Amino acid sequence: MSVVALVLGALALLGTLLATVRVNHPAETIFPVMMIGWLVGELAVFHLVAQVVAVALLAVTGATGNALGGAGLVAFAASIGGLVAVQRTANRAPQVFERALRDGLGDGYADRLAAELASAIEPPPGRQAWRPFRFDQRGVEVLKNLTYGEHPKRNRLDIVRPAGTTAGAGLPVVLFAHGGAWVIGNKEQQGRPMLLHLARRGYVGVTINYRLAPRHRWPAQIIDVKRAIAWVHEHGDDYGGDPSCLVVAGASAGGHLVALAALTPGDPAFQPGFEDADTTVAACIPIYAPFDLTDQSGRRGRAALRRFLDRLVMPTRLRDDPAAWQAASPQFRIGPAVPPMFVIQGALDTLVWREESEHFVAALRAASPAPVVYAEVPGAQHAFDTFNSVRSRAAVDAIARFAAHVRIGRPPVADEGPARSTI
Numbered sequence: 001m002s003v004v005a006l007v008l009g010a011l012a013l014l015g016t017l018l019a020t021v022r023v024n025h026p027a028e029t030i031f032p033v034m035m036i037g038w039l040v041g042e043l044a045v046f047h048l049v050a051q052v053v054a055v056a057l058l059a060v061t062g063a064t065g066n067a068l069g070g071a072g073l074v075a076f077a078a079s080i081g082g083l084v085a086v087q088r089t090a091n092r093a094p095q096v097f098e099r100a101l102r103d104g105l106g107d108g109y110a111d112r113l114a115a116e117l118a119s120a121i122e123p124p125p126g127r128q129a130w131r132p133f134r135f136d137q138r139g140v141e142v143l144k145n146l147t148y149g150e151h152p153k154r155n156r157l158d159i160v161r162p163a164g165t166t167a168g169a170g171l172p173v174v175l176f177a178h179g180g181a182w183v184i185g186n187k188e189q190q191g192r193p194m195l196l197h198l199a200r201r202g203y204v205g206v207t208i209n210y211r212l213a214p215r216h217r218w219p220a221q222i223i224d225v226k227r228a229i230a231w232v233h234e235h236g237d238d239y240g241g242d243p244s245c246l247v248v249a250g251a252s253a254g255g256h257l258v259a260l261a262a263l264t265p266g267d268p269a270f271q272p273g274f275e276d277a278d279t280t281v282a283a284c285i286p287i288y289a290p291f292d293l294t295d296q297s298g299r300r301g302r303a304a305l306r307r308f309l310d311r312l313v314m315p316t317r318l319r320d321d322p323a324a325w326q327a328a329s330p331q332f333r334i335g336p337a338v339p340p341m342f343v344i345q346g347a348l349d350t351l352v353w354r355e356e357s358e359h360f361v362a363a364l365r366a367a368s369p370a371p372v373v374y375a376e377v378p379g380a381q382h383a384f385d386t387f388n389s390v391r392s393r394a395a396v397d398a399i400a401r402f403a404a405h406v407r408i409g410r411p412p413v414a415d416e417g418p419a420r421s422t423i
Contacts, residue, residue, distance in 0.1 A: 121404050259341075
């Protein structure tokens with residue numbers, strides 16, 4: 001049993017370390033590191049309780065009574081202490097988001113919201129963080145599998161709206177695109193904490209599927225997102241939405257897609273057959289999104305996405321068609337007509353590096369006077385907002401505040417400079 005104590009203690013400590021530091025190399029370790037860091041980081045309290053129970057059981061069985069068991073006990077103690085630090089870091093998230101909103105929207109933004117739309121910014125209940133996989137749908141109705149395009153298996157969307165909403169209600173709309181590296185995923189897997197909370201606050205949520213690679217190579221994915229946006233403009237009123245107040249949001253690959261869509265309204269290359277359709281948006285919320293598919297800076301080295309994209313997503317190789325890859329990268333599509341953006345990035349993300357988001361935000365702020373909010377979430381790994389947690393709850397609350405700011409339609413000019421919002 002002493003060997004068991006040592007092995008379990010070492011594994012517990014390793015998991016805690018991966019929830020504490022960012023590991024960028026070697027490239028082959030990035031995904032398992034992300035998975036471990038994500039599950040430990042967002043469920044730190046649950047891991048802490050489990051480890052305390054494990055130590056008690058090992059002690060009762062005498063497994064910690066010799067040198068090996070003692071070493072395991074020391075590892076458990078270090079892990080438990082680290083988990084306390086991980087949770088304390090997570091508890092800073094609300095402050096970081098609030099600072100980001102003030103930096104991007106102005107110090108008086110909260111007063112404006114309280115005066116005009118107080119009910120829309122009521123935060124999610126704190127108890128949600130203690131029920132990570134339970135999604136409360138009270139007061140909400142979901143309309144499933146509506147068709148928005150010509151591809152019946154993947155051109156489907158769900159509508160999440162306040163119960164009893166009728167046509168012509170004029171509620172603002174938030175369209176969400178899931179992640180999954182452009183090759184996996186569906187509309188049921190991401191965005192639920194955000195969409196359910198917003199629906200209870202008077203929004204119509206639209207969550208979409210889109211065609212996936214490698215069966216459907218680029219630009220099928222952005223074309224589908226554009227079709228969904230056009231569908232909202234044409235049909236949103238039928239479901240109680242106001243298409244003139246359409247915010248697009250997405251996570252990971254979905255964040256890339258909505259950012260690109262927001263920066264390319266009416267681009268005929270991404271709207272074949274519906275070139276004249278309205279694909280404008282009022283604002284955009286990309287969450288841990290890759291903005292430069294080319295890794296032009298070379299910062300990521302072997303950890304760059306280009307090898308994966310070459311094999312599975314893009315129709316041409318980067319070295320053969322750099323212009324097409326740049327056209328697919330939001331970083332290279334920034335211009336003066338940028339809608340308000342709220343960029344959310346995890347500080348420890350190993351799949352999408354924070355430096356890429358910082359570079360994108362700096363370019364946005366240099367190109368346009370539109371408000372740009374940037375929150376670098378302390379201790380957050382990729383996919384941190386997938387289920388209920390302290391950081392997820394803080395992100396949902398901040399997104400609701402940003403959406404409410406867009407809703408009242410009076411965004412002040414953002415402060416100059418790409419200041420990072422960390423505490």
